[in-house]
Amino acid sequence: MKSSDREFIAEAEDILNEAGRLLIEIQEGGPKPDGVNAIFRAFHTLKGLSGLFGHKGITDLSHALESILDDLRLGKIAFSDRLVEFLFGKLDNVRGAIELVKNGGEPDTAADLDEIESFRKGLSGPVSTQSLEGLLDETILKVLSEYEEHRLKTNISEGKGIYFLRKVFDIGEFDRSLENVMKEVKGMGELISTLPTSEGVQPGNIGFNLLFSCPKPFEELSEYFGEALEELVKPRTVEAKPVSISLKSASTAVRVDIEKLDRILNTIGELTLTKSAVKRVADEMRETLGHSALVLDVYKINQSLERRLLELQSQVLEIRMVPIGQIFGRLQQVIKRYCKEAGKHIDLAMYGEETELDKYLAEQVIDPLVHIVRNAIDHGIESAEERARAGKKEEGSIVLKAFQRGNHVVIEVRDDGRGIDFERVMRKAVEKGMVEKGAVLQKREMLEILFTPGFSTKESVSEVSGRGVGLDIVRDKLSGMGGFHDIETELGMGTTFSVTLPITLAVIKSLVVRVGDERFGIPLTSISETQAINVPDLQSIEGRKVYNLREEMLPVTSLSEVFQFEADKSDRSFIVVVGFGERRIGLLVDELFGQQEIVIKSLGDYLRSVKGFAGAAEIGRHDVILVLDVESIIEESLRQKGNLHV
Amino acid sequence: MKSILIVEDSATTRSLIRAVVEEAGEFETVEASTGFEALKQLPARNFDLIITDINMPDINGLELINFVKTDSRYQGIPMIIISTEKSDEDRKRGIAMGASAYITKPFKAKALQETINKVLTA
Numbered sequence: 075m076k077s078s079d080r081e082f083i084a085e086a087e088d089i090l091n092e093a094g095r096l097l098i099e100i101q102e103g104g105p106k107p108d109g110v111n112a113i114f115r116a117f118h119t120l121k122g123l124s125g126l127f128g129h130k131g132i133t134d135l136s137h138a139l140e141s142i143l144d145d146l147r148l149g150k151i152a153f154s155d156r157l158v159e160f161l162f163g164k165l166d167n168v169r170g171a172i173e174l175v176k177n178g179g180e181p182d183t184a185a186d187l188d189e190i191e192s193f194r195k196g197l198s199g200p201v202s203t204q205s206l207e208g209l210l211d212e213t214i215l216k217v218l219s220e221y222e223e224h225r226l227k228t229n230i231s232e233g234k235g236i237y238f239l240r241k242v243f244d245i246g247e248f249d250r251s252l253e254n255v256m257k258e259v260k261g262m263g264e265l266i267s268t269l270p271t272s273e274g275v276q277p278g279n280i281g282f283n284l285l286f287s288c289p290k291p292f293e294e295l296s297e298y299f300g301e302a303l304e305e306l307v308k309p310r311t312v313e314a315k316p317v318s319i320s321l322k323s324a325s326t327a328v329r330v331d332i333e334k335l336d337r338i339l340n341t342i343g344e345l346t347l348t349k350s351a352v353k354r355v356a357d358e359m360r361e362t363l364g365h366s367a368l369v370l371d372v373y374k375i376n377q378s379l380e381r382r383l384l385e386l387q388s389q390v391l392e393i394r395m396v397p398i399g400q401i402f403g404r405l406q407q408v409i410k411r412y413c414k415e416a417g418k419h420i421d422l423a424m425y426g427e428e429t430e431l432d433k434y435l436a437e438q439v440i441d442p443l444v445h446i447v448r449n450a451i452d453h454g455i456e457s458a459e460e461r462a463r464a465g466k467k468e469e470g471s472i473v474l475k476a477f478q479r480g481n482h483v484v485i486e487v488r489d490d491g492r493g494i495d496f497e498r499v500m501r502k503a504v505e506k507g508m509v510e511k512g513a514v515l516q517k518r519e520m521l522e523i524l525f526t527p528g529f530s531t532k533e534s535v536s537e538v539s540g541r542g543v544g545l546d547i548v549r550d551k552l553s554g555m556g557g558f559h560d561i562e563t564e565l566g567m568g569t570t571f572s573v574t575l576p577i578t579l580a581v582i583k584s585l586v587v588r589v590g591d592e593r594f595g596i597p598l599t600s601i602s603e604t605q606a607i608n609v610p611d612l613q614s615i616e617g618r619k620v621y622n623l624r625e626e627m628l629p630v631t632s633l634s635e636v637f638q639f640e641a642d643k644s645d646r647s648f649i650v651v652v653g654f655g656e657r658r659i660g661l662l663v664d665e666l667f668g669q670q671e672i673v674i675k676s677l678g679d680y681l682r683s684v685k686g687f688a689g690a691a692e693i694g695r696h697d698v699i700l701v702l703d704v705e706s707i708i709e710e711s712l713r714q715k716g717n718l719h720v
Numbered sequence: 721m722k723s724i725l726i727v728e729d730s731a732t733t734r735s736l737i738r739a740v741v742e743e744a745g746e747f748e749t750v751e752a753s754t755g756f757e758a759l760k761q762l763p764a765r766n767f768d769l770i771i772t773d774i775n776m777p778d779i780n781g782l783e784l785i786n787f788v789k790t791d792s793r794y795q796g797i798p799m800i801i802i803s804t805e806k807s808d809e810d811r812k813r814g815i816a817m818g819a820s821a822y823i824t825k826p827f828k829a830k831a832l833q834e835t836i837n838k839v840l841t842a
Contacts, residue, residue, distance in 0.1 A: 085732045118775050119730050122804045125826030126736055133826070217786040217817065219774070220809045245763060249756050269783050270759055272791040280759060 079175065082127045086172050089120045090165060097161055098407060105146070105153040107225055107264060113161075114143040120168070131181040132171050138190040139164055142197075148224045151197040160193055166414060209307055210236070214285065222267045222285075229264060229287035235309030236266075237295060239284040240302045248280055255284065261331075262295070263288030332433050335394055342387050343673030347692060349383060352376050391578050396436050398476040398485065399427030401443065405474060408444050412451045419469045420455060426476035431483045432578040438555050439485070439575060442548040446487045446571045447472070449545075454491030454569055464566065466490065481599050482574050490568040494561070496520050502529070518657070521561050522712065525549050553705035556582075556597060556688065558657070574654075582674065584701060586667040586693065587650060589633045590641045593699045595672055595691055596661070600652045600704040604666060609645050612662075621649060621660055631711040632662040633702075636686065652704045659711050661702075674701055685710070722840065723748040723765055727758040727772040727784065728802070733825075737771060737802065737832070744833035755779035759787070767797050769840060774803040774810050782814055789818035798839045802827060 093116040100109045117140040124132035139161065145151045164186065171181035206215060206227060218226065230236060239259065243251045252268075259265045267285040275281040285306075288295060292305040356372040363369055402424045413420050431439075455461075455470035462468055473488040496517070503509040503523045515523075523529060527546040552559055557575035576582070576599050584595035585604070605623065612619050612630060619630040630649060634641035642664040649660035672691035677684065688703040724747050728734040731753065738749050750765070752758040756778045758770075770788065774781035781801060788794045801814045801822040811822050820839045823832055 122825040270787040
């Protein structure tokens with residue numbers, strides 16, 4: 075293959091992946107103009123790209139698909155599930171064509187083109203007839219693209235108001251500020267055009283005219299945007315078109331942006347702090363006034379406040395919960411597509427779809443799960459012939475299962491494939507210089523190797539598992555969510571990859587501890603027990619501290635060593651046992667302060683690279699503590715040479 | 721040496737355009753992968769030519785042309801549109817706004833080189 079073809083294929087694959095993602099998005103969330111336009115652009119770019127590289131079959135195919143999407147985005151045809159299904163199918167064929175190019179062939183897409191043509195003939199839809207004449211200034215209209223003009227017409231015919239917002243920024247750093255404004259505008263309506271301008275702008279600055287639609291009246295918007303806002307077309311009430319009777323209209327459900335719920339939780343978190351302050355005042359009053367009726371009253375009121383706050387909090391948390399079936403549905407699609415690509419037949423079963431998880435975490439866990447599923451299809455499940463030879467059913471099996479365990483949700487991906495071949499893992503690890511030759515590692519340690527950046531047992535990068543994303547990224551992502559993973563595997567029988575996540579991240583209970591002059595929060599969900607110990611009882615095995623906890627040698631990590639500051643020199647100390655199963659360690663701390671409910675705030679971009687912390691939290695009297703990212707500390711601790719050395 | 725700004729969101733196409741441009745003569749090329757990036761590059765040097773795609777995220781090629789052609793500092797810089805035949809309507813609008821020429825994707829290296837030389841000597 076020519077090196078330029080390699081570049082073409084890499085970019086084409088990126089484009090197709092993006093188009094696939096966007097298709098899933100509009101299939102689930104409906105045809106949002108931005109999404110449809112982005113899919114149109116994907117095929118448009120692919121057409122230009124394949125044309126430049128002389129792959130006529132792909133150019134023609136993407137041109138035909140682009141035309142359908144152009145009609146859709148310009149409102150010439152109507153959106154339907156059938157259309158999305160059709161596009162999914164054709165997307166697979168484009169992938170097939172690219173695959174052929176990769177193997178040195180040249181695809182013949184004539185049959186596809188005929189099929190697309192006849193499909194397109196069967197489509198029809200509303201064409202916007204709204205005229206813009208007299209409604210808008212010519213200077214605005216002449217710079218709009220055809221698509222933007224169409225969106226403008228559609229919005230006006232739907233009765234939305236059309237507004238013009240003018241913003242001026244420093245030329246050197248306009249992008250971030252502009253993106254914020256664009257986000258605000260998109261939150262209120264549809265951003266139609268972002269037009270840069272230097273008219274009436276000081277040198278060194280740049281102006282942007284944002285043209286957008288919004289159903290809200292000018293008065294309401296100008297309160298928010300101020301004088302920079304101009305009204306071009308007034309919003310009006312449009313008589314609703316008669317629609318077929320839908321059960322949905324009888325539903326009392328409302329859709330709420332998760333950010334709004336976050337804000338409510340933040341307020342509750344702050345109220346919790348206020349409540350603690352009231353309690354403190356009550357304590358001080360009791361010391362000076364004794365158990366007077368007034369003091370008891372304050373206590374009672376505070377207790378009632380506490381109960382109400384807890385109720386409120388659990389109600390909001392309940393609203394944030396979504397059934398895991400939503401994630402499984404998306405995984406199911408991914409599995410279908412990957413199986414097709416990999417040419418494997420898989421029987422998929424799902425259990426526990428009704429198990430609930432916080433919406434934010436549900437969104438975040440999808441990427442890691444997709445990666446795990448891809449691994450199962452690509453590395454786990456054998457080819458039909460190989461399975462037949464091993465006396466297995468020709469069809470492979472993948473089971474997705476979710477269930478609740480205490481304050482956690484466990485999601486399992488189980489396959490009945492070939493299992494992890496540890497001999498091969500070790501060979502590769504020795505080859506890569508990760509492990510010394512002849513070393514004997516425990517199973518847990520060998521599994522750890524799989525999570526080392528840059529490790530892969532595959533000789534070449536596989537089509538299905540994708541490029542450049544390793545299990546280390548899966549682990550980091552899970553750890554960022556306060557979650558962790560576990561693998562059970564048996565050679566020839568299959569592998570079960572389980573992901574454990576806290577049910578919610580929004581408000582957590584944490585144990586406040588002291589090390590030297592510093593205090594830290596440790597999420598209670600990560601702690602299995604605490605123990606007061608005599609420091610001289612700590613033993614040293616192969617250069618690392620361990621503690622004999624009921625006949626089990628528990629690795630101990632001193633937080634003062636991890637973060638490099640002075641701890642107390644006392645003989646009495648505490649260990650906080652964190653982690654689960656074989657991944658348990660003891661954290662050595664000087665003092666335990668007790669439990670506290672905290673709202674974790676992110677450390678911000680500036681401190682993002684600092685390892686070992688999940689965020690910061692306020693704990694009364696404006697004190698701020700850092701909250702430990704237990705999973706990353708366990709990881710670091712188990713990874714240290716002293717531990718892996720054999 | 722004359723300097724040329726290439727605005728194109730596809731990395732592969734961009735480097736291809738760059739290679740063709742550099743073959744056409746002694747040019748210094750600067751690449752921008754989005755309209756925003758192009759806006760940031762503009763004040764940095766005196767460009768002799770801008771080659772732009774139309775369909776791009778953030779701001780599109782037409783919005784970029786309008787900006788350049790209405791700003792007294794830049795309006796003298798000739799612009800060439802490179803786009804696919806799908807956006808015929810948009811290409812007409814680009815020319816109406818003051819772009820000097822358009823090239824259809826897929827383009828022949830020679831056609832682009834000739835257009836560049838023609839536009840620069842006009």
